[in-house]
Amino acid sequence: MQKNMKKLIYIIPTIIFSTIFSSCEISFLDSVSYSDITKDVYYSSVSEYETALVGCYYYISGRGPSKDGNYASGLPIAGQAGTDETYIAVNKGVSFEAATQFDNYSTLNTNNLICQEIWLNHYAGINAANEIINRIDKIDSVRLSGTPRYLGIRAEAQFLEALWYFNLVRIYGGVPIMTQASNSSMDLYTMKRDSIEKVYSRIINLLDSAILYLPTTTTEYGRATVYSGYGLLSKVALHIASSMNLLTIPDEVKLGGINSYDWVQKDINGIDLSKTETIKYYYQMARNNALNVLTHFAPNYLMPNFSDCFYPHESSREILFEGVMSIGLSQEQGGWFGSLFGPRGQSSYGGGQHVIMPILPIVLDHFTFSYPPTTTSTYSSLDSRFMWTIGTFQYNKPNGSVSNIGTASAYKLFEIAKFRLDAPPGYNQDRTPVNNPILRVSDICLVYAEAQAELDNFDGFGITNEALTHLAALPLIS
Numbered sequence: 001m002q003k004n005m006k007k008l009i010y011i012i013p014t015i016i017f018s019t020i021f022s023s024c025e026i027s028f029l030d031s032v033s034y035s036d037i038t039k040d041v042y043y044s045s046v047s048e049y050e051t052a053l054v055g056c057y058y059y060i061s062g063r064g065p066s067k068d069g070n071y072a073s074g075l076p077i078a079g080q081a082g083t084d085e086t087y088i089a090v091n092k093g094v095s096f097e098a099a100t101q102f103d104n105y106s107t108l109n110t111n112n113l114i115c116q117e118i119w120l121n122h123y124a125g126i127n128a129a130n131e132i133i134n135r136i137d138k139i140d141s142v143r144l145s146g147t148p149r150y151l152g153i154r155a156e157a158q159f160l161e162a163l164w165y166f167n168l169v170r171i172y173g174g175v176p177i178m179t180q181a182s183n184s185s186m187d188l189y190t191m192k193r194d195s196i197e198k199v200y201s202r203i204i205n206l207l208d209s210a211i212l213y214l215p216t217t218t219t220e221y222g223r224a225t226v227y228s229g230y231g232l233l234s235k236v237a238l239h240i241a242s243s244m245n246l247l248t249i250p251d252e253v254k255l256g257g258i259n260s261y262d263w264v265q266k267d268i269n270g271i272d273l274s275k276t277e278t279i280k281y282y283y284q285m286a287r288n289n290a291l292n293v294l295t296h297f298a299p300n301y302l303m304p305n306f307s308d309c310f311y312p313h314e315s316s317r318e319i320l321f322e323g324v325m326s327i328g329l330s331q332e333q334g335g336w337f338g339s340l341f342g343p344r345g346q347s348s349y350g351g352g353q354h355v356i357m358p359i360l361p362i363v364l365d366h367f368t369f370s371y372p373p374t375t376t377s378t379y380s381s382l383d384s385r386f387m388w389t390i391g392t393f394q395y396n397k398p399n400g401s402v403s404n405i406g407t408a409s410a411y412k413l414f415e416i417a418k419f420r421l422d423a424p425p426g427y428n429q430d431r432t433p434v435n436n437p438i439l440r441v442s443d444i445c446l447v448y449a450e451a452q453a454e455l456d457n458f459d460g461f462g463i464t465n466e467a468l469t470h471l472a473a474l475p476l477i478s
Contacts, residue, residue: 043135046147046149046150046153049132049135049136049150049153050153052128052131052132053132053153053156053157055128056125056128056129056132056156056157056160057160057222057223059121059122059124059125059128059160059164060125060160060163060222060323060324060438061222061323061324061325061335061337061436068098068113068114068117068118068121069114069116069117069118069119069120069121069122070118070121070323071323071335071337071436071438072323072325072335072336072337072436073335073336073337073340074114074117074118074121075118075167075436076337076340076356076436077098077099077102077114077340077355077356078102078114078115078118078171080340080356080416081099081102081103081355081356084359085358085359086356086357086358086359086416087103087105087356087357087359088100088102088103088106088355088356088357089354089355089356089357096353096355097113098112098113098114099114099355099356102114118167118168118171119168119172122164122165122167122168123164123178123188125160125161125164126161126164126165126178127178127181127182128181129157129158129160129161129164130157130161130178130179130180130181130182131181132153132154132157133154133157133158133161134180134181136150136151136153136154137154148213151212151213152213152214152215154210154213155209155210155211155212155213155214155224155229156210156214156223156224158206158207158209158210159206159207159210159214159224159228159229159232160224161206162202162203162206162207162210162232162236163232163321163438165177165199165202165203165206166203166232166235166236166239168199169196169199169200169203170239173193173196173253173255173258173259174193174194174195174196174198174199174255174258174259175193175194175199176188176191176192176193176194177194177198177199177202178191179202193255193258194258195257195258195259195260196258196259196260196261197260197261197263200236200240203236204233204236204237207229207232207233207236208233210224210229211226211229211230211233214226214228214229221314221315221322221324221326221435222315222321222322222323222324222435224321225320227292227293227296227297227320228320228321228439230289230290230292230293231289231290231293231320231321231439231441231443231444231447232321232439233285233289234285234286234287234288234289234290234293234444234447234448234451235286235439235443235444235447237282237283237285237286237289237451238282238283238286238447238450238451240261240282241279241280241282241283241285241286241451241454242450243261244261244275244278244279244282245279245454247261249261263278264277264278265277265278265281265282276458279458280455280458283451283454283455283458284451284455286447286448286450286451287447287448287451287452287455290444290445290447290448290451291448293320293441293444294441294444294445294448297317297318297441300317301318301441301442301445302318302441302442302445303316303317303318305384306384306385306388307384307388307418309437309440309442310388310418310419310420310434310437311338311419311420311421311433311434311435312422314434314435314437315435317441318440318441318442319437319439319440319441320438320439320440320441320443320444321438321439322435322436322437322438322439323335323337323435323436323438324435325337325338325432325433325434325435325436326433326435335431335432335434335436336353336431336432337419337432337434337435337436338352338419338420338421338432338433338434339352339353339421339429339432340352340353340355340356340419341353341354341355341356341415341416341417341418341419341420342354342357342391342394342414342415342416342417342420343391343393343394343395343402343415343417343420344391344394344395344415345394345395345396346395346396347425347429348398348424348425348429349395349396349397349398349400349423349424350395350400350420350421350422350423350424350425350429351394351395351421351429352415352419352420352421352429353429354415356416357414357415357416358390358414358415358416388417388418389416389417389418390414390415390416390417391414391415391416391417391420392414395423395424398424399424400423400424402423419434420434421434
């Protein structure tokens with residue numbers, strides 16, 4: 001077995017891991033999950049199911065041994081650093097050794113901790129969700145009609161399971177599908193990988209069922225609603241359609257069909273659609289589910305200020321689903337998420353770890369020499385989204401004072417600053433209260449625009465800018 005291998009970059013980055021690991025024995029795929037195996041107890045009340053559901057949400061952003069496999073740490077690193085838009089600081093020491101392997105110019109080892117933890121954590125969550133789903137499926141109809149909250153609990157578990165499978169299939173390609181809760185963590189060890197087609201079918205079925213019973217609103221941060229379901233389903237469908245339409249996967253990576261997007265959908269009569277009709281089917285699914293979200297939020301799709309979506313103004317109406325990292329009862333409830341980025345500076349002043357940074361073209365194309373922006377600043381300095389997202393300053397005093405980074409040659413000192421901390425913070429900077437916005441209405445605006453533009457192209461109208469500009473309230477280009 002090879003000890004390691006260089007990363008391969010394809011059109012769509014989410015095929016990376018299945019590409020890298022397809023031809024080797026991968027130790028973590030054979031690992032025994034530290035998941036919650038099913039409990040040999042009887043759930044006698046809805047409150048006990050509520051408690052079990054809270055346990056499922058732990059696998060979204062929990063700070064425990066699974067943090068490197070969820071939205072508190074591992075997924076942000078894989079999702080940000082595993083792209084061509086950022087790079088990883090390579091001088092952060094052993095604590096971030098697994099992260100530095102995601103850099104485009106580094107070597108990703110087959111025993112990478114983050115790859116292992118994402119796999120283990122997601123299947124732990126799936127198993128916990130299946131326990132709830134399986135048990136509620138066995139409750140008689142009289143009890144369900146008398147306490148409809150059971151169906152709401154099941155719907156939230158289905159949403160979470162769909163999200164975990166969506167992450168897995170985008171990262172690893174075809175993966176084992178678990179539909180029953182396991183009494184032994186060895187069960188996953190013996191399961192074979194299912195195809196991408198079957199995994200997406202599982203995801204869509206879970207979301208179709210969940211949407212029927214998810215609540216329209218919630219009073220608890222970080223809980224799924226019906227609009228979380230519509231939003232996730234729109235992204236799932238768009239990813240399928242885009243992969244079918246654009247992605248070229250080498251035969252050796254397809255593994256006999258496991259990692260293939262070559263399937264076709266059937267019509268209502270069970271007759272196979274053509275490949276083009278299948279792609280249109282998924283674009284339509286993406287557009288229609290996105291429209292369900294946008295219709296609900298119209299006409300105020302987005303927050304008045306871009307920064308209102310981020311700490312300390314989190315959990316706004318624009319957030320459809322988020323990983324909650326609030327420090328609350330103890331510091332261990334916080335997450336690494338906020339500290340992975342910047343602005344840089346001493347941690348006691350509010351500086352981040354400065355692990356993930358934007359690449360040179362992003363910074364230089366929108367460079368600013370002034371903080372805060374003034375009327376004499378460059379054009380890009382007046383872009384509030386840029387000013388909040390890309391840090392051009394560092395914290396240099398205990399009172400939160402900043403200093404500017406004034407030369408383009410210092411681009412490596414720039415940072416992704418939109419997940420910035422308090423300055424100075426009143427908590428351990430490794431356990432910050434900065435939430436991870438997993439689904440936003442703005443994301444769904446873009447899903448709708450892309451899906452509609454692609455459908456227009458299939459219908460002979462060409463790729464127009466109408467769908468892209470409509471939601472942004474911009475004039476059409478004649």
